[in-house]
Amino acid sequence: MAIRQPRFQVSVDYSLSLIKAPYFSRIEFLLHIRTFLEDDNGRFRQDFRQEDVQEFSVYPEIVFGSGRHRNNVAQRLLEAGWLDQLSLERILDHAFSDANSIIEKEKEKKKKKYGNNKIFDNVVKIIFQVKKFVRREYYAEPAAMAMELSMREEPRLVPAAKESIQALKKVKLAEGYGDNDGIECMICMEKLVKSEREVVTSMPCSHLFHGECIERWLSTSHLCPLCRFPMPTDAGTL
Structure with missing residues (x-):
């Protein structure tokens, strides 16, 4: 039975952070990935045995959605098992477009309320909610799956000791x-x-x-974010 890649669903949400800061001088960002496995009845249920992947970052407004930021999000999703890079690029186009629309909408609300005055206020937290759906076929051939994963260069996220x-x-x-x-x-x-x-x-x-x-x-990845130098892990240096 051929291995089928997991299916991903991405939605964009937001909240207003309780931390006061110059309005929109920075954008908080949360990437939240949850895994759902197909049960014996063909329904998908969240797999609580796998810890949710959450990555929180803070970016200056001019950096949010930049090439470096976008590449980091793409990297995390590829590590989570997203195999089709073309579809990933399209999804990220829509996600960051929706996120920027949210930011602009909140700016307009602030402008109507405060005018052009520079007000210290809550900042926007953009949340990328990612659901990973895994079918039984994905685990049907462990040997083939292991070979496929071994051919991929990107490592799984492992925290440093x-x-x-x-x-x-x-x-x-x-x-x-x-x-x-x-x-x-x-x-x-x-x-x-x-x-x-x-x-x-x-x-x-x-x-x-x-x-x-x-x-x-x-605390999330044992690799240097610039050169990927490996730090020791609880399982030894990888």
Whole structure:
């Protein structure tokens, strides 16, 4: 019996974050992936044995939906088992278009309420709700499935060991580093340092990030977001 790829359904939702910030200076983003398995009656039920994949990020408004952001979302979905990259690109076109429509709609509401005044207000959290439907045929031939997965280059998300995260070096950079030359934390896209007192976190591969950003990243993926350097995991270094 031939293996059938999982079917995905993507919807776009949003909420207003309770965190106060300059209105729309940043966009919060949540990618939420849930798996549904076909039962013996041919109905799909959520598989609670598989932990939901949730990835939370914060982007400046001008970065939300950019090539780097979009590529990161595509990467997560490919790792979740989305095999048809052409259909993935089409779905992401619609999803980010819907998301930007939501953002513009909320902007108009704010403008009607406050005019052109710069008001500190709640920020928009865009949520990509992804349902992954897996049919019995997908697991019908374990050997063939294992071969197919082994041919794919992208690894599954595996968090780094907590001890390895805690052992990351804290670095105090020279005054002006990353301030005027545009160097950014490549996770949140904010400036890496804003003052000489700023302390950042260094990966073993020497890439630098904000401490909170890289710790949150490594709690989901053990790979450096820039060079894919592998951090130790609870199952050993992969």
